[in-house]
Amino acid sequence: MYTFSNRLKMFAIITSVIGALLWGWGFASAPSDVDEVKTMLAEEASHHGGGHGEDANHGEGGGSYDMTQEHGETAGHGEEAGHGDPDEHAEHVFSQLSNKPWSALYVAAFFFMMIALGTLAFYAIQRAAQAGWSPLLFRVMEGITGYLLPGTLIMLVLLLLSVFHVNGIFHWMHDGLTDPASDNYDKLIAGKSGFLNSTGFIIRAVVFIAAWNIFRYFMRKFSLAQDTAEDNRYFKKNFRISAGFLVVFIYTESMMSWDWIMSFDPHWFSTLFGWYVFASMFVSAITVIALVTIYLKSKGLLQEVNDSHIHDLAKFMFGISIFWTYLWFSQFMLIWYSNIPEEVTYFITRIEDYKLPFFGMLAMNFIFPLLILMNSDYKRMNWFVIMAGVVILAGHYIDIFNMVMPATVGDRWFIGAAEIGAVLLFLGIFILVVFSSIAKHPLIAKRNPLIEESRHFHY
Amino acid sequence: MSDKVVQALYNDDDVLMNAVKKVKAEKHHIEEIYCPFPVHGLDKAMGLEGTRIAITSFMYGCVGLTVAIVMMNYIMIEDWPQDIGGKPSFSYIENMPAFVPIMFELTVFFAAHLMVITFYMRSKLWPFKKAENPDVRTTDDHFLMEVPTHGNEAEVVALLQSTGAVEVNIVDSDH
Numbered sequence: 001m002y003t004f005s006n007r008l009k010m011f012a013i014i015t016s017v018i019g020a021l022l023w024g025w026g027f028a029s030a031p032s033d034v035d036e037v038k039t040m041l042a043e044e045a046s047h048h049g050g051g052h053g054e055d056a057n058h059g060e061g062g063g064s065y066d067m068t069q070e071h072g073e074t075a076g077h078g079e080e081a082g083h084g085d086p087d088e089h090a091e092h093v094f095s096q097l098s099n100k101p102w103s104a105l106y107v108a109a110f111f112f113m114m115i116a117l118g119t120l121a122f123y124a125i126q127r128a129a130q131a132g133w134s135p136l137l138f139r140v141m142e143g144i145t146g147y148l149l150p151g152t153l154i155m156l157v158l159l160l161l162s163v164f165h166v167n168g169i170f171h172w173m174h175d176g177l178t179d180p181a182s183d184n185y186d187k188l189i190a191g192k193s194g195f196l197n198s199t200g201f202i203i204r205a206v207v208f209i210a211a212w213n214i215f216r217y218f219m220r221k222f223s224l225a226q227d228t229a230e231d232n233r234y235f236k237k238n239f240r241i242s243a244g245f246l247v248v249f250i251y252t253e254s255m256m257s258w259d260w261i262m263s264f265d266p267h268w269f270s271t272l273f274g275w276y277v278f279a280s281m282f283v284s285a286i287t288v289i290a291l292v293t294i295y296l297k298s299k300g301l302l303q304e305v306n307d308s309h310i311h312d313l314a315k316f317m318f319g320i321s322i323f324w325t326y327l328w329f330s331q332f333m334l335i336w337y338s339n340i341p342e343e344v345t346y347f348i349t350r351i352e353d354y355k356l357p358f359f360g361m362l363a364m365n366f367i368f369p370l371l372i373l374m375n376s377d378y379k380r381m382n383w384f385v386i387m388a389g390v391v392i393l394a395g396h397y398i399d400i401f402n403m404v405m406p407a408t409v410g411d412r413w414f415i416g417a418a419e420i421g422a423v424l425l426f427l428g429i430f431i432l433v434v435f436s437s438i439a440k441h442p443l444i445a446k447r448n449p450l451i452e453e454s455r456h457f458h459y
Numbered sequence: 460m461s462d463k464v465v466q467a468l469y470n471d472d473d474v475l476m477n478a479v480k481k482v483k484a485e486k487h488h489i490e491e492i493y494c495p496f497p498v499h500g501l502d503k504a505m506g507l508e509g510t511r512i513a514i515t516s517f518m519y520g521c522v523g524l525t526v527a528i529v530m531m532n533y534i535m536i537e538d539w540p541q542d543i544g545g546k547p548s549f550s551y552i553e554n555m556p557a558f559v560p561i562m563f564e565l566t567v568f569f570a571a572h573l574m575v576i577t578f579y580m581r582s583k584l585w586p587f588k589k590a591e592n593p594d595v596r597t598t599d600d601h602f603l604m605e606v607p608t609h610g611n612e613a614e615v616v617a618l619l620q621s622t623g624a625v626e627v628n629i630v631d632s633d634h
Contacts, residue, residue, distance in 0.1 A: 333556045339545070374517070 002301050004439040008431065016428025019421045026418025027101040037094040041086075095168055096409045101418040102167040103408040106158055108422035110260065111284070111400050112430045113151035114277075118285025119144040120216055121249055121278075127219070127242035132453040133312055136305055139443050140293050142223060144285070146437025147430050148216050152209040154426075155260070159205050163198045169408045172196045172266040189266050196263055204259055208252040215245040227446040235449055253278055261400075264407035268346045272331055277403075279324035283365075284396045286316045287389040292434070294382050301443055307380040308459040314379035314388070318369055321392060325366040350402060353411040357398050364395030397423065462607060464490060464632045465615045466593060467624035469602040472498045478622035479504045482606060485618055490605040493597035512581075516574040523569025527562040593630070601625075607632060 031037050123141040126134040162170045171189075176182030178190040189196065218241055226234040254274030262273050270276075290313040296302045335343045350358045368391050378384040405413045445451055469475040475498065482489055489505055532551045535558070540548040547553040579585060597603045604624075608615050612629060619627050 329556075329559065333559065336556050376513075 001442050002296060002299075002435075002439050004435045008435060012428045012431035012435075014428070015424050015431070019424025019426070019428060022417045022421025023101060023105060023425055024421070026104065026416060026421055029417075030101055031094060031097050034090050034094045037097065038086075038090045041090055041093060093412065096412040099167065099169050099408040100412060100414075101422075102161075102169050103404055104418040104422040106169060107397070107400050107404050107419070108426045109151070109154050109158055110404075111397050111423075112147065112426040113155050114281040114400075115284050115288050115430070116145050116147040116151050117212060117253070118278075118281035118283075119289060120148060120212065120219075121246070121253075121282065122285055122289065123219065124215075124242040124245045124249070127238055128246060130239065130450065132450050133309060133457040135445060135448045135451045135454040136302070136309065136457075137289065137293055137313075138223060138445050138448070139441060140296065140302075140438065141289055142220050143438030144288060144292060144434050145216050145220070147433045149213050150429065150433055152213060156205055156209055159202065159260070163202055169404075170263060171407065172263060173198060192266065196266060201259055201263075204255060208256050211248050211252055215241060215248070219245070223445060224441060226448060227442075229447060232447075232449055235447075250278075253281075261403050264404055265346060268343065270331055270335070270343070270346075272327060276324075276327045276331055279320060279327050280396050280399050283317060283320040283324055284393055286313060286320060287392045289313060290317060290385055291389045292438075294386060296438075296443065298382070304444070304455050306457070308457050309454075310382065310385060311376070311379045311459055312457075314373055314385050317385075317388065317392060318373035318379070321365055321369040321373075324396075325362070328362070328365075346406075349406045349410070354402055354406060354413065357402055361395045361398040361402065364391050365399065368392075368395075462609060462632050463612060463629050465606045465608055465612065465619055466628045466630060467604045467606070467619035467622070468594065468596070468626040468628075469604070469623065470600060470625050471623075472501075472602060474623040475602040475604065476501065476504055478604060478619070478624065481622050482604070482618065487606050487615065487618070490607050492605070493592055493594070493603040495598055495600060495602070498602070512574060512578060515577050516570045519573035519577075520566045520570035522573075523566040524562055526569065527558070527565035531558045531561060 031040065119141050123138070123145065125131075126138070126141075161167060162173055165173070165175075168174060171177075172192070174184065176184035177186045178193045179185055180190075219238055222234040222238040222241070226232070226238070257274045257277035261277060262269065290310065293302065293305060293313065294310065297305055332347060335347055369388050372384060372388045373379055401413075401415075401419075448454075467478070469478060472494070475492070475494075479489065479492070479501065483504070483506065492501065492505065494501070528551070535554065536548055536551050542548065546557060551558075592598060593605070594601065594603055604619070606615050606619065608629075616627055616629065
């Protein structure tokens with residue numbers, strides 16, 4: 001039985017509070033009106049010798065292709081892409097800067113929510129595959145999925161804030177886009193309004209969140225009921241609902257990725273996007289399972305977890321990192337190769353304005369784990385797994401950052417107070433929820449039919 | 460030197476494993492063990508060193524990656540940088556995404572094939588090679604352990620018989 005130490009609890013609370021303060025500071029220092037932005041731009045222009053007009057055009061979708069000019073708002077930066085008009089440009093920058101703290105909050109909330117969701121998927125796969133090695137880790141995984149309910153509810157609140165125009169991070173929610181009489185009319189977005197409308201968006205979100213949480217509730221319940229059961233009834237039940245969950249999950253996860261991430265760029269579409277988000281989610285989740293397991297083991301709990309269990313988790317981290325890279329490259333290369341303007345703007349904005357995060361995450365998510373986790377001896381060493389894990393998690397945060405930010409803040413991105421604050425805020429909440437969830441029940445499932453095999457697991 | 464080898468035959472891998480541990484405990488050298496299938500943990504029980512074939516494979520993969528990069532850089536960028544469908548052949552990095560499938564495949568190709576050839580060479584396997592099994596039953600359902608003797612045949616035979624061998628034979632080692 002694990003007891004949530006007061007030190008860790010204090011650490012989590014302090015992290016959250018510092019994070020909230022940092023984010024609040026980032027929020028407060030965003031410009032409050034367009035005039036402020038105009039003064040700021042005038043100052044910038046005097047510093048850069050008036051060369052900023054060109055920069056701004058880059059931000060509107062990369063000037064090298066004619067079609068991208070036509071699709072000025074493709075990247076969804078804001079309302080009107082200003083072609084030289086200083087007032088429109090200031091308004092555009094204003095919307096980007098006021099989106100910045102909201103996007104930072106959204107990216108961090110999504111990142112921690114997806115860890116809980118990915119862990120639930122991994123857990124269901126272990127259940128459905130009747131894996132013999134992992135039952136010792138089931139309570140750890142169940143604990144991490146404890147964040148699913150608060151995490152998804154936070155996401156729902158953020159989505160509702162966007163729907164009710166508290167912030168403007170989703171371009172397609174802006175007024176007048178579907179109204180032919182309006183200045184803001186956007187034929188492409190209007191054509192998609194059958195799917196991209198606020199009502200459907202919220203209904204889908206509620207359905208996804210409800211489905212995931214109901215499955216999580218029953219999986220946890222059956223898992224605990226099996227501890228005191230007389231037979232294997234609950235084990236079989238859990239097997240069945242896990243298999244069912246995996247079917248539901250892959251549909252809902254795919255649609256969730258269109259709604260919650262891809263719709264930031266409402267002019268852009270990609271067919272393997274759902275898988276790509278899934279790979280990011282899955283590898284982060286497995287990494288967190290490994291890190292929490294190593295932490296609990298270092299506290300002298302989970303003594304039956306041996307090197308081979310850590311080795312298996314590290315193999316998953318290694319393999320899924322490569323799987324993520326495969327999907328990242330497949331998406332990038334297909335679009336780069338054919339270079340169709342309506343698709344390629346997505347990568348042009350990222351390569352022009354986000355060069356370091358865009359290619360830096362490849363080093364963090366692919367090259368680093370590839371070289372560190374290839375050796376089978378290294379996969380059994382805790383500090384190697386922790387080091388690789390921290391880099392993988394940071395890399396996948398940047399991955400989500402790269403998916404969201406170019407569409408909401410464009411070239412005005414910066415990893416500053418708002419971004420770091422939002423991560424710390426949710427990190428604190430995540431630690432609080434996960435470890436108090438782990439502390440609720442014994443760390444080893446008692447009557448799992450496969451637990452004995454897991455105890456003697458040896459690779 | 461006409462030393463003899465004692466060949467002990469077993470019909471169960473568990474018995475064999477226990478026999479190996481016992482022979483090792485008595486400090487006898489085990490020359491070779493013939494099995495019809497891989498026996499999990501036998502290498503550890505015999506105290507064999509781990510294989511380094513994965514390391515060779517990694518190095519071969521690096522060679523394959525280098526070959527792919529040098530080849531395509533020469534052909535596509537340096538020798539005849541044509542405009543093919545608007546792809547940027549100005550430098551390797553600009554056109555790299557198009558080369559990645561080949562870089563990947565050649566890395567795998569070199570890593571896999573050269574590792575297999577290394578395996579054949581190190582295990583001395585090739586077509587028309589004379590088979591080395593001392594007893595045909597070892598390819599079907601028997602396990603055979605060879606222990607060399609140095610004038611202490613009776614002692615070795617007694618030891619091997621006590622480990623549950625179904626048959627113990629003494630043969631000349633230069634057979």
